[in-house]
Amino acid sequence: MTFVPKPRVHHPLLDVNEIGLKRRDYEAAVSTLCAGCGHDSVSAAIIQACSELSLPPHRFAKLSGIGCSSKTPSYFLGNSHGFNSVHGRMPSVATGANLANRDLIYVGVSGDGDSASIGLGQFVHVIRRQLNMVYIVDNNGTYGLTKGQFSATNDRGSVSKKGVPNLYAPIDLVSMALQLGASFVARSFSGDKQQLVPLLKAAFLHKGFAFLDIISPCVMFNNHTGSTKSYDYVRDHLEEVVRSNYIAPRDEIEIHYEPGTSKKVQLHDGSQLNLTKLSESYDPSDRIGAMSYVQQALADGVVVTGLLYVEEDINECHDILQTIRQPLNQLTEDALCPGADKLKKINNMFR
Amino acid sequence: MTVFNEFTIRFANVNGSGSASANTMFAKALFRMGIPVSIRNIFPSNIQGLPTWFEVRATEREFFGRREHVDIMVAMNAETYEQDVASLASGGYLLYDSTRSIPSELQRDDLELIGVPIMRLIHPEFTDPKQRQLFKNIVYVGVLSALLNMEFDVLTNMVSAQYRGKDKLIQPNIKALNLGRQFAETYLSCPIDIQVRRTDAVGDRILIDGNQATALGCIYGGATICAWYPITPSTSVAESFERHASRLRIEPETELKKYVVIQAEDELAALGTVIGAGWNGARAFTATSGPGISLMNEFLGLAYFAEIPAVIFDVQRAGPSTGMPTRTQQSDLLSVAFASHGDTKHPMLFPSTPTECFDFAALAFDLAEEIQSPVVVMSDLELGMNELTTDELKWNDARTYRRGKVLNAEQLEGIEKFGRYLDKDGDGIGYRTLPGTHRDKGAFFTRGSSRDEFAVYTEDPGAYTRNMDRLLKKWETLRSLIPEPVFQNNDSNYGIMYYGTTATPMNEVLSILKDEGFEFDTLRIRSFPTGNEVLEFINCHDLVFLVEQNRDAQMKMLLVNDLNIPVEKIYSILYYGGMSISVDFIADRILRILNELKVEVHS
Numbered sequence: 001m002t003f004v005p006k007p008r009v010h011h012p013l014l015d016v017n018e019i020g021l022k023r024r025d026y027e028a029a030v031s032t033l034c035a036g037c038g039h040d041s042v043s044a045a046i047i048q049a050c051s052e053l054s055l056p057p058h059r060f061a062k063l064s065g066i067g068c069s070s071k072t073p074s075y076f077l078g079n080s081h082g083f084n085s086v087h088g089r090m091p092s093v094a095t096g097a098n099l100a101n102r103d104l105i106y107v108g109v110s111g112d113g114d115s116a117s118i119g120l121g122q123f124v125h126v127i128r129r130q131l132n133m134v135y136i137v138d139n140n141g142t143y144g145l146t147k148g149q150f151s152a153t154n155d156r157g158s159v160s161k162k163g164v165p166n167l168y169a170p171i172d173l174v175s176m177a178l179q180l181g182a183s184f185v186a187r188s189f190s191g192d193k194q195q196l197v198p199l200l201k202a203a204f205l206h207k208g209f210a211f212l213d214i215i216s217p218c219v220m221f222n223n224h225t226g227s228t229k230s231y232d233y234v235r236d237h238l239e240e241v242v243r244s245n246y247i248a249p250r251d252e253i254e255i256h257y258e259p260g261t262s263k264k265v266q267l268h269d270g271s272q273l274n275l276t277k278l279s280e281s282y283d284p285s286d287r288i289g290a291m292s293y294v295q296q297a298l299a300d301g302v303v304v305t306g307l308l309y310v311e312e313d314i315n316e317c318h319d320i321l322q323t324i325r326q327p328l329n330q331l332t333e334d335a336l337c338p339g340a341d342k343l344k345k346i347n348n349m350f351r
Numbered sequence: 352m353t354v355f356n357e358f359t360i361r362f363a364n365v366n367g368s369g370s371a372s373a374n375t376m377f378a379k380a381l382f383r384m385g386i387p388v389s390i391r392n393i394f395p396s397n398i399q400g401l402p403t404w405f406e407v408r409a410t411e412r413e414f415f416g417r418r419e420h421v422d423i424m425v426a427m428n429a430e431t432y433e434q435d436v437a438s439l440a441s442g443g444y445l446l447y448d449s450t451r452s453i454p455s456e457l458q459r460d461d462l463e464l465i466g467v468p469i470m471r472l473i474h475p476e477f478t479d480p481k482q483r484q485l486f487k488n489i490v491y492v493g494v495l496s497a498l499l500n501m502e503f504d505v506l507t508n509m510v511s512a513q514y515r516g517k518d519k520l521i522q523p524n525i526k527a528l529n530l531g532r533q534f535a536e537t538y539l540s541c542p543i544d545i546q547v548r549r550t551d552a553v554g555d556r557i558l559i560d561g562n563q564a565t566a567l568g569c570i571y572g573g574a575t576i577c578a579w580y581p582i583t584p585s586t587s588v589a590e591s592f593e594r595h596a597s598r599l600r601i602e603p604e605t606e607l608k609k610y611v612v613i614q615a616e617d618e619l620a621a622l623g624t625v626i627g628a629g630w631n632g633a634r635a636f637t638a639t640s641g642p643g644i645s646l647m648n649e650f651l652g653l654a655y656f657a658e659i660p661a662v663i664f665d666v667q668r669a670g671p672s673t674g675m676p677t678r679t680q681q682s683d684l685l686s687v688a689f690a691s692h693g694d695t696k697h698p699m700l701f702p703s704t705p706t707e708c709f710d711f712a713a714l715a716f717d718l719a720e721e722i723q724s725p726v727v728v729m730s731d732l733e734l735g736m737n738e739l740t741t742d743e744l745k746w747n748d749a750r751t752y753r754r755g756k757v758l759n760a761e762q763l764e765g766i767e768k769f770g771r772y773l774d775k776d777g778d779g780i781g782y783r784t785l786p787g788t789h790r791d792k793g794a795f796f797t798r799g800s801s802r803d804e805f806a807v808y809t810e811d812p813g814a815y816t817r818n819m820d821r822l823l824k825k826w827e828t829l830r831s832l833i834p835e836p837v838f839q840n841n842d843s844n845y846g847i848m849y850y851g852t853t854a855t856p857m858n859e860v861l862s863i864l865k866d867e868g869f870e871f872d873t874l875r876i877r878s879f880p881t882g883n884e885v886l887e888f889i890n891c892h893d894l895v896f897l898v899e900q901n902r903d904a905q906m907k908m909l910l911v912n913d914l915n916i917p918v919e920k921i922y923s924i925l926y927y928g929g930m931s932i933s934v935d936f937i938a939d940r941i942l943r944i945l946n947e948l949k950v951e952v953h954s
Contacts, residue, residue, distance in 0.1 A: 025791075058446040058794060061631070074796055074808075081786035083630060092578075092620035096627025096635060097786070099576050099611050103789050104631075122623070125616040166706040167458040227452045292692050328575040329632035329785065333752055335609060336573040338599045340746045343363070346567065346595075350557035351383070 018054035019316030019328055026051045032071065038190030038216030038231075039069055039138045044191055046107070046136075049200035050077065060105045061097055065090040065119060067218075068145055069111030069138035088119020091126035091135075095317075097221040098131055101327040102318050105204060106133035112153040113143050116171045120152075121172070127180040127209055134203045134210045137173055138190070140218040141229035148221030163273040167281040172298060174213045178291045178309055183208035185290070185309040186244075189234055190216035192305070196301030198309060208314045215303065234303055241279045241293070242306035247272040264311055275307060284309055356411040357553070358545045360423040360495075363435045364488070367399030370427070373488035374405040376513070377495060378738070380505045381409050382558045387803070389415035389855070390558075391733070391931065396583070396676045401429045411552045415739060416856025416934040422545055425491055429779040432456040444543060446491065466537060467494050472530050479522070481547075481549045485627055486527035493531025501540035502549065503532060557743050561734035562638075564705035566591035567744060568609075568712025569636055570599055573752050574662070576635035578613040578624035580643060583676045584732035585666035586640035588636040589614075612837045618643035622650040622661065629660040630797060632757065632785040634716045636662035641670045641683045644690065651721040651725055652691025653799045655822075658772075658781070660719035660755070664712070666735040669929040678929030680742055680850055681731035682901035687727050688879060695820060699879040700830055704856035707877075708734065714834070720755035722829055723783060731900070733852045733931040756782045763792040769808040771795045772818060779824030782900045826880065833878035836885060841870045845950070847941070848885070848893035850876040850906060853898045856934040863938040868952030869945060871896075879909055886914045889921070897939055898924040900932050 016020050026047045031040050060080035061280045064070035067086035073082040085093045095106050115123045115137050128312070141154035145277045148161055159165050177185045184206045190194045196214065200269065203210035215234050217223050228237075263275045263284070275284055283289050290309045297304040338346075360377075364370035371392060382388050389408045395401035408415060420440035426432055426447045433456040439445060441461045447453070449466030457464065469490050470483075477483050492627045496503055507525055514520040535541050565588050569577070577593040579589040593612045600609040615621040621637040628635035639647065644665055667683045687699055700715060702708045711728050719726040756776075761785065763769065769792060769907035772781045784793035795806040803814040849857055854875055861871060874888045889895050897907050905925040910916045924940045 016548070033416075034789075057791070058790050059787050065628075079558050079791050081784070081794050082796040083627075083657075084796060084800070086649055086799055089619060089650070092623025093627035093630070094574065094617065095620075095633040096578065096611065096624035096629070096633075099613070099624070099629075100628040100633035100635070101785075101787065121616055122620055125620065180726035233770045297370075321611050321613055322608050324602045324605065324609055328609070328611065329628075331573075331575060331609060333573065336575065336600070337571055340748045342599065343571070343744055343746045347555075347557050350559040 023051045023106050023343040028174040029074050031075040039072050040157045041190040044071050045196040046076045049197050063094045063108045065114035067111040067114050091122035100329040108135045110137050112139045112151040116152040127182050136212045143219045143220040144218050155228040155245045158228040178212040182211045182313045183314045184210035186307045187213045187305045198244050198246045208316045237303050239302045241282045241302050242284045242303050243276040244307040245274040353544050357409045357742050358422040361421040362405040362425040366401045366403040369485040370488045373592040376742045377492045382506050385553045390738045403583040417931045419933050419935040489527035490531040493528040494535045497532045497535035497541045498543050500546045507559040508915050510679045559705045560738045561705045561708040562587040563591045564708040565712045569707040571858050572633045572713030572716040576611050576628040579637050579899050580618045580621045582640045584736045585638040585640050596616045618646040623645040625661045638664040640668050648691045654725045655695045657797050658723040661725040662719050667731040675929045684905035701851040704741045709744045716754040735874040754762045758784050760789045765790045769793050770804045772804045779821045837875040839873040843870045843872045846872045848874045849898040859934045862938045889916050896922050902927045
């Protein structure tokens with residue numbers, strides 16, 4: 001962990017965003033993770049994305065399971081409620097929270113142990129439900145808090161710090177999310193802020209289940225030669241296939257187009273996502289094509305990153321369930337209790 | 352001598368043959384003639400083919416409990432003839448299909464045999480094999496209507512009402528009823544010595560099962576989120592909630608729903624969803640049974656320690672493990688009371704009737720939010736799945752939901768420093784805030800790990816101990832919020848304590864014991880923890896029977912642990928065979944113990 005406290009005093013000229021908040025208003029407690037941990041870069045990217053989008057911090061609800069990754073909601077958005085639940089069960093808690101109040105922004109932070117092993121069932125089913133949330137997996141291929149056991153996302157043959165090779169095939173959460181119908185699927189790398197921040201912005205504004213698998217190396221237990229989740233290995237094998245640029249509705253569309261074909265995606269709040277395909281053969285609106293591309297890349301040992309799939313205008317969980325517009329947690333007796341007269345009629349059904 | 356409105360009839364059928372609806376129609380017809388009834392559907396864990404029994408007790412004396420022997424047996428399942436004949440009381444009536452010759456198992460000298468050639472009656476009238484099967488059941492209801500002197504138009508009206516809109520089903524059903532009735536009137540001596548006659552003994556009561564009443568209690572109690580995983584015998588709680596909510600909880604302008612039902616991937620996710628909703632300020636519940644409780648342990652511990660309201664309905668069945676999924680027991684008390692690792696305890700409510708299922712369901716949501724902790728309503732298969740004559744459901748429109756200590760934005764403005772786990776009122780219950788309430792005040796981190804008064808993670812022994820002690824203080828506060836026991840005073844030196852469905856046979860047990868010269872005071876426990884009334888009851892009686900439907904005297908263990916009761920005074924009466932505990936069993940065991948102790952008969 002870092003022992004350097006954050007300065008209490010801010011530079012008076014520090015930028016404020018459109019709702020008058022400074023970046024500091026999106027920060028939280030000092031991280032207790034190891035110095036250099038990829039997870040802290042993810043937290044920093046979340047802070048930057050939320051601040052730049054001018055989203056009110058108190059309208060977020062942060063949820064997590066158990067593990068290093070699941071500690072991180074303490075380290076961003078200090079003015080929002082957080083819920084550090086139990087190992088692998090964040091998706092069900094997020095489901096209940098979201099059903100109770102559809103008006104908040106739900107961000108779940110999980111890890112590869114939390115989502116790909118103990119919580120795999122819950123991970124699968126929250127996607128099936130199309131819960132409107134951002135689901136981040138800080139993926140380091142290892143169990144950090146218990147000191148370096150392999151997780152289920154670790155590649156076969158990848159070597160532990162003690163030199164022992166992993167014997168089992170990896171679970172690829174991106175492939176699963178694509179197959180299960182997630183409407184927003186991305187992979188990124190904690191060391192690539194330029195890619196990560198726009199992806200997070202797009203995810204926060206996406207209506208539906210937005211999944212981000214973020215390779216986030218563990219500096220203590222999985223950053224050595226022979227590991228396929230180390231900073232060096234990921235940098236060497238990374239291939240960005242789709243670059244995303246978030247365009248707010250109020251911004252003039254004056255964006256520098258990257259070479260290659262590009263595609264605009266209209267987000268539900270009127271903003272736009274500009275996707276630049278860096279690979280000619282890749283179409284981020286084609287789920288089956290994306291699945292096949294990702295499978296081929298896995299076979300070739302390439303870590304494809306970027307916004308791999310996005311589909312707007314889908315029916316999220318509340319649409320599917322046909323719940324009322326007003327959050328259920330705001331309903332009072334008047335709306336909920338049918339009353340004594342009605343009960344008399346109900347009694348008659350049982351006579 | 353003719354007996355009116357007092358008998359038990361058992362139908363022995365094959366599961367999946369459509370018998371349950373015919374048998375229910377028979378029971379409901381008695382109820383509509385004003386006779387109080389209790390129903391027991393004794394069914395296998397199977398969809399088709401295995402034996403099933405359906406028992407109806409008609410009782411103007413209000414003796415709703417199960418008896419070991421029945422007065423009338425409708426023996427429609429050849430596979431169980433022997434057992435069915437054995438279950439008849441001496442002098443009882445055996446109704447059987449005489450299309451084939453009488454099987455030797457049916458021979459018993461002390462029975463009245465009533466042979467009706469049901470298949471032969473049906474054969475020329477119906478050609479469809481499925482109809483032949485279904486109407487067999489309706490024919491014996493027709494026969495019974497004549498034998499017992501039932502009002503026939505009550506039955507025909509029920510058929511008409513049941514198939515309204517599917518009119519072409521009405522005539523064949525009435526034809527089948529008539530086939531049976533006319534055969535009986537022509538060839539049998541009708542009515543027999545057991546008869547029914549119209550009365551107003553039912554009054555304004557209703558005939559409903561506990562699970563449906565529970566579901567209605569959830570609707571009236573303001574539940575908006577039901578998350579569940581199918582498991583017998585609790586399934587109909589969630590399904591009834593959805594059915595009733597789809598009429599009672601629709602926003603008229605939009606036709607959108609003011610409720611949600613989530614069929615989760617397992618019981619863990621079901622309770623997780625409830626906890627997420629409770630954390631976010633909605634009233635949420637799950638319904639399950641013992642195996643589900645085992646899976647929910649982890650989340651129960653979280654909700655206890657993180658202090659989140661949650662309502663759980665445990666419709667108990669016979670354990671351990673898969674046990675007997677379609678048989679009843681009160682055997683989850685210990686596993687619920689202390690569910691999850693570490694020092695935990697959870698309050699339980701024990702309804703005895705469907706009416707109490709309704710009341711306790713609504714109450715559970717108030718309690719859970721007041722104490723910010725899970726509340727478990729302990730029903731069982733006997734109560735949940737069987738219809739019973741019970742007081743009509745009542746609601747006072749002046750009643751408001753008690754939402755507990757939740758701070759709104761305005762209240763937060765007035766607070767210098769918010770501390771989620773501060774004990775401001777000295778009752779062990781802190782003030783909570785809901786996500787999204789205030790721009791920069793009241794946010795905190797909910798966690799299953801140790802924290803201080805301001806919700807900051809800590810491993811400090813002092814802070815941890817203060818927190819655990821505050822949770823104990825909350826437990827004491829709870830004692831004044833839960834339903835007190837029901838005391839019945841007969842100025843006796845001897846007491847009987849019971850809870851849940853063990854109450855059903857108790858009035859008849861007391862009547863039998865009185866005939867033997869013994870009177871008892873009774874105490875019906877309705878919650879765990881209890882108030883001090885239980886200790887006082889035990890202290891002021893020479894001996895106390897505690898009747899339970901489990902092997903290990905689980906309520907006794909809880910009371911010893913919670914109240915330090917004098918165990919030497921307690922005599923456990925324990926039945927755990929999976930049927931509902933019978934009148935005969937309780938009376939017999941109590942008399943046997945009184946005899947062993949050489950307790951003298953009153954006056």
